[in-house]
Structure formats: structure tokens, C-alpha cells
Amino acid sequence: MRVVDLGRIAYPVAVQEMIQIRDERIAGTIPDTLLICEHDPVYTIGRTRGADTNILGTGDVPIERVARGGDVTFHGPGQIVGYPIFQLPEHRHDLHGFLRGLEETMIRTLHHHDLVGVRDDRNTGVWVDGRKIMAIGIAAKRWVTWHGFALNHTTNLDYFQRINPCGMSSQLVTRVADHINPVPTRAALISTIGHELCQWWEDWTGIAG
Numbered sequence: 409m410r411v412v413d414l415g416r417i418a419y420p421v422a423v424q425e426m427i428q429i430r431d432e433r434i435a436g437t438i439p440d441t442l443l444i445c446e447h448d449p450v451y452t453i454g455r456t457r458g459a460d461t462n463i464l465g466t467g468d469v470p471i472e473r474v475a476r477g478g479d480v481t482f483h484g485p486g487q488i489v490g491y492p493i494f495q496l497p498e499h500r501h502d503l504h505g506f507l508r509g510l511e512e513t514m515i516r517t518l519h520h521h522d523l524v525g526v527r528d529d530r531n532t533g534v535w536v537d538g539r540k541i542m543a544i545g546i547a548a549k550r551w552v553t554w555h556g557f558a559l560n561h562t563t564n565l566d567y568f569q570r571i572n573p574c575g576m577s578s579q580l581v582t583r584v585a586d587h588i589n590p591v592p593t594r595a596a597l598i599s600t601i602g603h604e605l606c607q608w609w610e611d612w613t614g615i616a617g
Contacts, residue, residue, distance in 0.1 A: 454478035478545035
């Protein structure tokens with residue numbers, strides 16, 4: 409697995425990068441790739457029916473309709489966004505299992521930084537003290553995954569008040585900076601995420617990451 413940090417990048421540009429890498433992965437010309445980035449402020453709407461009703465008023469922040477599953481969410485500065493573009497092997501053609509693996513990766517990452525992350529049986533993502541700290545929405549083409557996860561690191565949570573994120577109250581969103589002092593650096597979190605994703609992938613597939 410290679411990790412590519414795109415830094416801060418506009419959402420539409422990141423989507424084009426994802427598509428290119430996805431298609432190269434389908435062709436078998438590159439290895440599994442984890443794209444890491446941070447976006448300019450943007451609201452994205454997934455394929456969930458009725459997601460538009462969860463937009464309360466976004467002001468001058470753009471809205472992008474996307475191919476991933478899920479409802480409406482926010483991406484912006486202070487988030488660690490990860491797009492794992494992975495070829496699911498034949499014995500693991502299981503998108504639900506892959507999604508759960510992304511949750512497990514983040515739970516392990518948070519544990520490494522002394523935070524207890526958990527799942528919610530009714531909602532995807534990872535939660536800390538009853539509030540959502542990481543959102544997930546994935547898609548796949550020919551069993552190559554794209555789109556991914558967003559961890560609220562130092563994100564300005566006021567942006568979430570303009571939507572019902574993932575169909576829920578904006579009060580149910582949190583960030584790493586509200587739970588740890590000193591706050592882990594972006595680089596430290598990315599390093600842990602990459603390590604834990606490799607470890608989980610190897611455990612789940614039997615293929616070294």
C-alpha cells in the first residue's frame with residue numbers, strides 16, 4: 409500500500425485524482441493507494457434518498473453531489489480525509505466488511521492516541537462519548553473502492569450547523585481537538601492511520617499491505 413498526501417485540495421480536483429487512480433488500480437498498473445487530503449469548505453451529498461432535506465442553508469459554501477453512499481456531510485480545513493483505493497480480492501468481495509474495516513482502523517488509531525472510539529449499531533462511522541468523530545461513505549467499481557472517510561481533527565464544527573450531518577443533529581458531531589490536550593499533529597494521526605489500515609488489511613485479506 410502506498411500513501412499519497414495531496415495536502416489541501418479543492419474537492420472536485422480530488423475527485424478527478426481519485427477517478428484516475430481508481431482506473432489505474434482497475435488496470436493493475438499501480439498498487440493499493442490511500443489518498444490523504446484536506447478540502448476547501450464544501451458540502452457533499454451522497455446517494456441516500458431525501459438527503460437534500462438535510463441541507464438547512466449552506467451560504468456561500470459549494471455543494472457537490474457524489475457517487476458515494478450516505479447522506480450530506482461537510483468537508484473542510486482541519487479534517488483528515490482519506491480515500492482508500494483498494495482492489496478487493498475475490499475472497500473478500502464484501503463492501504460492508506471493508507466499511508467496517510475502516511471503522512476498525514480508526515478505532516485502533518484513536519486508541520493509540522488515548523481516545524476510546526466505538527461503533528453505533530444504527531449508524532456508520534466512529535463515535536466518541538456519544539458523538540460522531542469520523543464519517544464514512546464509500547463506492548466501488550469492479551471491486552476497487554473509492555471515496556472513504558473524514559476524521560474531524562481540528563475542524564470548525566460551526567459548519568455542521570448548516571446541515572443535518574448524515575441525517576442527524578449537528579450537536580452529535582465532535583472532533584479530536586475537543587478530547588485530547590495536547591492535540592496530536594496531523595502528521596502523527598496520518599502515520600497511525602496508515603499503519604493501522606495496513607495491519608487491518610493484512611488481517612482481513614491475508615495480503616500484506
